[in-house]
Amino acid sequence: MTSINYRNKTIQILPDVYEPAEDSFLLVDxxxxxxxxxxxxxxxxxxxxxxxxxxxxxxxxxxxxxxxxHAVHCALLNGIDVVMTDLFACIKGTFDIVVFNPPYLPTSTEDQVGGWDDLMLNGGPDGRDTIRRFVADVGNHLDPDGQVLLLISSLTGIKEVCDLFHGEGMSVQTVAESMYFFEKLVVLKARKAPEKQV
Ligand SMILES: C[S@@+](CC[C@H](N)C(=O)[O-])C[C@H]1O[C@@H](n2cnc3c(N)ncnc32)[C@H](O)[C@@H]1O
Structure with a gap:
């Protein structure tokens, strides 16, 4: 087991678990x-x-x-109540905030590394395989005034992800971004668009 420190907190990291990086920190902030x-x-x-x-x-x-x-075990070690499930499959109810740092990198079949690592960053051929499923369902788990925070990269296609939210009748804006050598990381905030008054 290793650990990292961020904002005066120590987070334990088990093998086969994503080690928090710039994307995790941008989302926390x-x-x-x-x-x-x-x-x-x-x-x-x-x-x-x-x-x-x-x-x-x-x-x-x-x-x-x-x-x-392994991530479920690690989050438990760090004091978090956690459920092992595919996206929202085992989740009932709605929340004020839903947050996700998904696998967001475009990854061809040849680029797949195998094992748990593929679940960490492999977003499929266009980077949006998991994001597409997340956006299609997140509204069912959001309070009427609830907010979604989603971390993506410029490599994922920022406009394309915004279009996915719009397709679900949600509004979306960029609330944080940071440039790196080969990509820009972005945090999108989405919410259900208000009903039109008649
Ligand atoms: C980029 S890592 C982010 C981890 C952590 N939230 C962070 O910011 O450091 C993506 C995480 O999503 C998980 N994941 C990938 N596909 C998933 C799915 N369909 N349902 C639930 N979790 C998934 C992976 O196992 C991995 O822990």
Whole structure:
């Protein structure tokens, strides 16, 4: 087991679990800007649980999920309530905030590395395989005024992901971004578009 430190917290990392990196940190920082006391929060794909660890300081109720059993074990070690499931399959109810740092990199079959690593960053040929399924279902787990925070890369296609949210009748905006050598990381905030008054 290893550990990392961020914002004065120590996060334990088990083998076969995504090691928090710039994407995780950008998402934590964006979340801390919007989170309010008494929010309920669902983190999809929690990995080590780093995002939920920071959410727990503010929220009345934090639940996390991951499809990787090693990540589930690791998040438990870091004090997070976590369910092993594919996206929302085992999740009932709605939340004020749903947050996800998904597998977002375009990955061809030849580029696949195999094992648990593929679940961490492999977003399929266009980078949006998991994101597409997430966006199609997230509205069912969101309170009427709820907010979604989704981390993606410029390599994922920012306009294309915004179009996915629009296709579900949701509004979306960029709330954080950071440039790196070969990509820009972006946090999108989406919500259900208000009903039109007649
Ligand atoms: C880029 S890592 C992010 C981990 C952590 N949230 C962070 O920011 O450090 C993506 C995580 O999503 C999980 N994941 C991938 N596909 C998933 C799915 N269909 N359902 C739930 N979790 C999934 C992976 O196992 C991995 O832990």
């Amino acid at each position: 964006a979340l801390l800007e919007i989170i309010r006391d008494n929010d309920s929060l669902l983190e999809v794909g929690c990995g080590s649980g780093i995002v939920s660890v920071f959410a727990k300081d503010h929220c009345k109720n934090v639940l996390a999920t991951d499809i990787n059993p």
